[in-house]
Amino acid sequence: MSKIRFTALKETLNRVPVEFQETERRSAYFGENVFNEGTMRQFLTKDALKGVLNAIQHGKKIDRNIADQVSSAMKEWALSKGVTHYTHWFQPLTGATAEKHDAFFETIGDGLSIEKFGGDQLVQQEPDASSFPNGGIRNTFEARGYTAWDPTSPAFIYGTTLCIPTVFVSYTGEALDNKTPLLRALQAVDTAATAVCKYFDKNVKKVSASLGWEQEYFLIDNALAEARPDIIATGRTLIGHSPAKGQQLDDHYFGSIPSRVLNFMKDLEHECMLLGIPVKTRHNEVAPNQFELAPIFEEANLAVDHNSLLMDVMWKVAPRHHFKVMLHEKPFKGVNGSGKHNNWSLSTDTGVNLLSPGKTPMSNLQFLTFFVNTIKAVHDNEDLLRAAIASASNDHRLGANEAPPAIISVFIGEQLTNVLNELRTVTKGKLSPEEKTDLKLNVVGKIPDVLLDNTDRNRTSPFAFTGNKFEFRAVGSTANCANPMTVLNTIVAKQLKDFKVEVDVLIKSKNLKKDEAIFNVLREYIKSSRSILFEGNGYSDEWMKEAEKRGLSNYRTTPEALKAKVSKKAIDLYQEMGVMSQVEVESRYEIELEEYTMKIQIEARVLGDMARNHIIPTAITYQNRLLKNVIGLKEVYGERYKTLAAEQLLLIEEISGHITEINSKINLMVEERKKANKLQGYKAADAYCNKVKPYFDEIRYHCDKLEVLIDDEIWPLVKYREMLFTR
Ligand code: ADP
Ligand code: MG
Secondary structure, eight states, X not given: OOHHHHHHHHHHHTOOOOOOOOOSOHHHHTTTTBOOHHHHHHHSOHHHHHHHHHHHHHOOOOOHHHHHHHHHHHHHHHHHTTOOEEEEEBOBTTSSOBOOEEESEEEEETXXXXXXXXXXXXXXXXXXXXXXXXXXXXXXTSOOEEEEEOTTSOOEEETTEEEEEEEEEETXXXXXXXXXXXXXXXXXXXXXXXXXXXXXXXXXXXXXXXXXXXXXXXXXXHHHHHTOHHHHHHSSOSSOOOOSSSSTTOOSTTOOOOHHHHHHHHXXXXXXXXXXXXXXXXXXXXXXXXXXXXXXXXXXXXXXXXXXXXXXXXXXXXXXXXXXXXXOSOSSTTSOOOBEEEEEEXXXXXXXXXXXXXXXXXXXXXXXXXXXHHHHHHHHTHHHHHHHTXXXXXXXXXXXXXXXXXXXXXXXXXXXXXXXXXXXXXXXXXXXXXXXXXXXXXXXXXXXXXXXXXXXXXXXXXXXXXXXXXXXXXXXXXXXXXXXXXXXXXXXXXXXXXXXXXHHHHHHHSOOOHHHHHHHHHHHHHHHTGGGBOOSOTTSHHHHHXXXXXXXXXXXXXXXXXXXXXXXXXXXXXXXXTSOOHHHXXXXXXXXXXXXXXXXXXXXXXXXXXXXIIIHHHHHHHHHHHHHHHHHHXXXXXXXXXXXXXXXXXXXXXXXXXXXXXXXXXXXXXXXXXXXXTOOHHHHHHHIIIIITHHHHXXXXXXXXHHHHSOXXXXXXXXXXXXXXXX
C-alpha cells in the first residue's frame, strides 16, 4: 500500500472521539461574544444607544461623536474579554470572508503604550485588498477600496479578535463585495413592500426580509482528506470508484449520529451560540457522512453574515475533531451532493409574516397579494434566479436527480392552486356584492384551513411554498446566500412597486374600491404567470419537455446561465431598483466567469497530474508484476503457461488499454486547455465548459476501471469506502 494511504488509514483506525461536554444551558451564553443590544445597554450611554438603534431600525446615519462613543465602548467590552485585535470583516467577491487584523495596542512615546480604538477606525478602513476580484472596477493602480461599518449586523468576538461587519466599496462608490448589493436590495424591498402594506394597515413602517438557511455538508477524516490531492486542491474527488455500499439502503438519513460527529456538532454549536448564530436543527442527511445544520431564521442581512461566519467556524472546529468539512456541492460521485435551502419570507414591523395567511379575509387578501406577487416576480425573472445560483460546483448538482433541476419553477400545493384558479375567474372591473361576499367567505376566507392540511411537500421543486415562507432549494452548499437573496429581494421589490402603480391606477381612473382593484390586478398576474407553477416531479424527463413548451429556461451549465445577469432587462432592473449599476453588474459577471474558468482549469490540471503521477505508474507496477508471473509460469510449465496465465494475460492487455486511453485523453485535454487559455471572458469559460471538462468523465472512467483491476495493496489513493462511513 502506498505509504501515504497506509499512514492515513492507520491514523484513522486509531481515532478516539474528542469529547465535547456541554456544561451550561445554551440560553445562558447565547450571544455572549456579540456586541448586541443587551451588551450595548451595558456599555453605551443613552444617546449613543439611541444613535445605533436608529441606524439599525431606520437606516439613520451615525455621527462622529456617537461613533467615537461606540468604538470606545466596543473596545472596553472587547478588552474585558481578552481581545487584542480588531478587524473589519467583509465578504469580497471570492464568496469567502476576509479580515485583516490590527492590534488595539499603540505606542504614545517615551516607551509608553495604550489600547486605542477610535470612531475613525470603527467607521472606515482601507485594507490593502488590491488582490480581491473586482472585475476591472478598481484597477490596482487606481484609488483603493475601503470598508465601512454596517451597524445592522452586530460586531462579534472570534478568538481574540473583535470583528466588525463591513461593506467593501471602491472610492468611486462601486460595490466590491456581496453585502452592499444585498443591503440595497433589502432597502428596495422594504420600500416597495411597506407601500403595499399600507393598503391593509397604515401602521406598517418597515418590512424586513427573513432568511433561514439549511447548511448541508460532508465530514471525512482529516488524515484521509489530506492524502487526496484532489480534495486538497479542489474540494472534491476527481477520481474514485463508487463503493459496493453507498446510499442504496437509505440507512443514513435521520439515522443516529456517530459519536465523533456528535462531538464535532456540539463543539460547533457551542461556538455558534457564543457568536449569536441561533442554530437549532442537526441531523444526518441522505448520503453517508453527510449532515445538515439549520438555525432559526433571522433578518436576511444578519442571516447571510451568520451563514458566512458559520462556514468559517466549521473549518476551524473540524480539525479539533480530526475532520475535514467538505462544503462542495458534489464531493463524491454516485452519492448525493449538498445544497443550502434558503427559506425566505417578508415580515412587518407590526409583527406580521406577509407570507402567512391570517385570520380575517382582509389579512388573507394581504397574504394573497404578497404570495401572487412573489410568483409573478419569479415568473418574470426565472433566468435571473437561475443565474444567481450558478457555479462550477453547483452545476454537478442541478438536474442530477438529487437536487432541483436547472429549470426554475414554483410549487404551491394543490389547495393554493385551487385558490388561484378561483381568483383567475374573478369578474373584470367592479364586483357584484354577491361575488365579493363569495370571494371573502369561500375563497380568501378559507385559506388558513386550507393550509393546515397542505402537507404535500414536493422535494423536487427548486422554489416551493411551505406554509409560511418560500423555500429556494437550488442554492449550492458553498454559496454565499447574499447573491440569491439579492436577486430574490430585488425582483420582488420591483414586482411590488409595479403592483402598487397598477392598483392605484384602477382605484383612481376606474373608480374601483381598493379590494376590487387588488383582485383585478392579482387576477391578471395569476393568468400571466401560470407557466411558472409546477406541481409534478421536477426530476422527470416529461417536465424537461413540458418546461421547454412553456418557454422556461433550462441552462445546464454556468457560462450559459450567467448570461441572463447582463441582459438589458437585468441591468435596467438593477438600476431601477438602486441595487447595482451597469458597471457593478458587468464586473460581477466577469468575475463569475473568471472564477468558473479558474475552477475548471485547476480541476483539469489536478486530474491530469493524478492520472499521470498516481494512477498510470501504479498500473504499470501491477502490470509488471503480472508479466513476471507470466514469465515464471512459462519457465516452469512451458507451453501450458497459455492456459495457466490466461487471466493474467487478459489483465495485462486490459490494463494497457486503459493506460493508453488515459494518456491520449489527457493529451487531448491539455491541447484544449491551451486553446482555451488564449481566450477571455465568456469564450474562455465556454471552452473550459464544453471542450475541456468533457474529458474529466472520460479520464475518470478509465482510472476508476483500473481501481477495480489493480491489487488493493498498491492502490495509491484513499478509496471511497475508506473515506465514507465514519465511525
Ligand atoms: P425543512 O423541512 O425544509 O428541513 P425546517 O422546518 O426544518 O424545514 O426549517 C426550515 C427553515 O425555515 C428553518 O431555518 C426555519 O427557521 C426557517 N423559517 C421558518 N419560518 C421562516 C420565515 N418566516 N422566514 C424565513 N425562514 C423561515
Ligand atoms: Mg428545507
